[in-house]
Amino acid sequence: MSKGNLKLWVIENFEKKEVPCSEHGKFFNGDSYIALKEKKAKDGNNAWDLHMWIGEKSTQDEYGACAILASQMDEELGGIPVQFRETQGNESNNFLAYFKPAIQYKAGGAKSGFHHVKINDFSEMKRLLWVRGRHQVRADEVDLDWASLNTSDCFIFDMGLDIDIWCGPKSNHFERLQTMNVANSINNSERGGKARVKNMGTDESELRKHLGSQPGPIAEGEPEPPRARISVKSGNKIELYQISDSSGEVETCLISDKSPFKQQMLNSGDVFLISASAQILVWKGKGASKEERKAAMNTAVSFIKKFNLPQNTKITVMAEHGETAIFKTFFRDWQNLDAQQGLGKVWSINKIAKVAKVDFDASQLLEKPDLAAKYQLPDDGSGDVKVFRIEGSDVNEVDNSGQLYGGDCYIIAYNYQCRGRNQSILYYWIGSKATKDEITALPILTIQMDNDVYRGNATQIRVTQGHEPPHLLLLFGGKPLIVNNGGTSRAGGQTETADKRLFHVKSGMMGKCRAVEVECEASKLNSNDTFLLITGTSRSFNWIGRGACDNEKAACAEVSAELGITDFTLLEEGEESDEFWDELGGKCDYYTSPILEDADTPMRLFECCDSTGNFRVEEVIGDWNQSDLNCTNVMLLDAWSALYVWVGNEASENEQKEAMKTAENYINLDSSQRSADSTAIIRIVQGQEPPSFSGFFQGWDDSL
Secondary structure (H helix, E strand, O other): EEEOOOOEEEEEEEEEEEOOOOHOOOOOOOOOEEEEEEOOOOOOOOEEEEEEEEEEOOOOOHHHHHHHOOOHHHHOOOOOEEEEEEEOOOOOHHHOOOOOOEEEHHHOOHHHHHOOOOOOOOOOOOEEEEEEEEOOOEEEEEEEOOHOOOOOEEEEEEEEEEEEEEEEEOOOOOHHHHHHHHHHHHHHHHOOOOOEEEEEOOOOOHHHHHHHOOOOOOOOOOOOOOOOOOOOOOOHHHHHHEEEEOOOOOEEEEEEOOEEHHHHHHHOEEEEEEEEEEEEEEOOOOOOOOHHHHHHHHHEEEEEHHHHHHOEEEEEEEEOOOOHHHHHEOOOOOOOOOOOOOOOOOOOOOOOOOOOOOOOOHHHOOHHHHHHHHHHHOOOOOHHHHHHHEOOOOOEEEOOOOOOEOOOOEEEEEEEEEEEEEEEEEEEEEOOOOOOHHHHHHHHHHHHHHHHHHHOEEEEEEEOOOOOOOOHHHHHOOOOEEEEOOOOOOOOOOOOOOOOOOEEEEHHHHEEEEEEEOOHHHHEOOOOOOEEEEEOOOOEEEOOOOOOOOOHHHHHHHHHHOOOOOOOOEEOOOOHHHHHHHHHHOOOOOOOOOOOOOOOOOEEEEEEEOOOOOOOOEOOOOOOOOOOOOOOOEEEOOOOOOEEEEEEOOOOOOHHHHHHHHHHHHHHOOOOOOOOOOOOOEEEOOOOOOHHHHOOOOOOOOOO
16 A cells, blocks of 8 residues: 555565555554655656665664665666665654654564454554644654643644643744644554544643652753754765775775765766765765665764764765765765756846746546646545535535635545545645634534544644645636635624735646735835736736746736726736836835746755754745744755845744854855855844845835
8 A cells, every 4th residue: 555656664574565555654663664656757757766764773684684675676677766765753854754743662662563444443552642843744653641741742632532731841843843744644544533632732730640649849851862954064974985885895995075066976887875873875876886876874883883973964875876865965066967068058147037837727637647647636626525614613605715814714525536536635724814713613614524424534734824735726716715814704703805906826736826915115026027916996907027927927817807997007027007006005125036947946944943952954845935933943045146144033042043153054065156155144033024035025024
């Protein structure tokens, strides 16, 4: 069985045994696992990521068998997969992203854990889960005892049909939210929505019903072990080694200890290894011997022992022409095999890229299942759609107009046929300005609808405004999703429509567009997108930024039609009339920086934190928006032309100082022509964001 394009095996008796989909993300600390993620390379060919996961109590025999079986799988796939060695508690972000909302660690081994399961009998279920992490979340199964608690983290008391959450008073709101997500996931996926999920808050008296009398004060907090996130620490020693058996014995030879290296140092006839503090990267030349290629992972493990590196050191093994982005950053002059020679596409600060956001044809899903896997689409969105708005503690069906209100919460019920069977999905959507009461009621009402209408068989998907998955955007009859300001949208309580309205129209994944209502002022404009300005008079304007793509131009006209605007003036950026600027309250600065030409260099967002006593940098994986900026920490936004250091209002002095150092090191380790001297590093504080920063976040709200 596989979950989408992911397969998982556990090692038992020197053989691999496939793990059922229902058990994905639950790892026994006494076992070793192999995970295979299939994907498409840029040239359209099949590619794979092959992960070996080692539990902290896994035996040497199990790990050895895991390495041998992974090597065999790599050979069967033509040596193409990129191999990763993952250790418990030190997994890569990509690996953790496979298992949402959290990866769970269980005590013992899978051999005993997979058997003797009584269906719908949870009477013997008694466990305590220790939940940590803001974006990539872990849930450790720990002893059901007072000694397991601390005041800095969050915990789940899983008692079968009663799931209680306790949050240490020093835990942050991100961790509390993630803990609730984990608890709801356990209820939905393991209990069929039949359990009662209760948030006990921070009250220690609530703990006595599970743990008995309290022997003493709860510990202040146990810091997480330091984890390598990205190679940006100052003082890292980075070395390049050559691994060869040309002499009859495998020998390791230091090639250079001065990074970044030159690509010509690599030789297709051998294997090379980069040692970079908390990680090892192994490169297999296409002309290396079969024995050298097969032994690449073991060579890296031996390197750890030989040079006395930490046992949790990450290992990545890749083939020539299959290099990872991180590997390339260690070479100043890296040139891809298919790179343009001579006068090719170059970076230009004077040219805005016409980004190729190609329209997506959902009818291709049956002919090209790889598209369905890439975009996580169960079907083409042509099934039956019903939209329900949350009204207090009730749900009320509304028209599927493709328009939602940011002050409301909704349940979007979708029914479709898959292989002759009826399938159902319940998306529960949270507006950015919805009330706390409705946000709290939303998951409860979703579970209730699932049980009452779908017998508990529907797939439930939590969605927040701005993070809509591609499939959800297909459910509005091909029209762009329109998110209106205000709420609620029900009769008698609806926010009155403003005389002037400004909608930001932006293309996203698969070319599907969203239109988000923003404040009606010129500072909200963005040269890379399109905007619809509705005035109180008969005149309205479709404003086309210089960098807008064809999808966004067409969507702007569609949004106009959906909102009843049949007569509008088309304005190209730079050709605005005085009337246009007057309607926006006057001309002022707005976001004009271009999205530069290179699809291989996406923007990246990182979070910097020292709450555990160890300064850590963690990348925010997937789509992100304004809500991902954590006010208690410092964030780094790599926009290529500049690196922004965003300082949250509650960030510590040490986080601010270390983040600036990290920003400089991050730029200096880049393999391109960027450096800390030539690239702007811009420090901004929360609440004082300029348009050049807020323009990267659709629907930016200055009041948040």
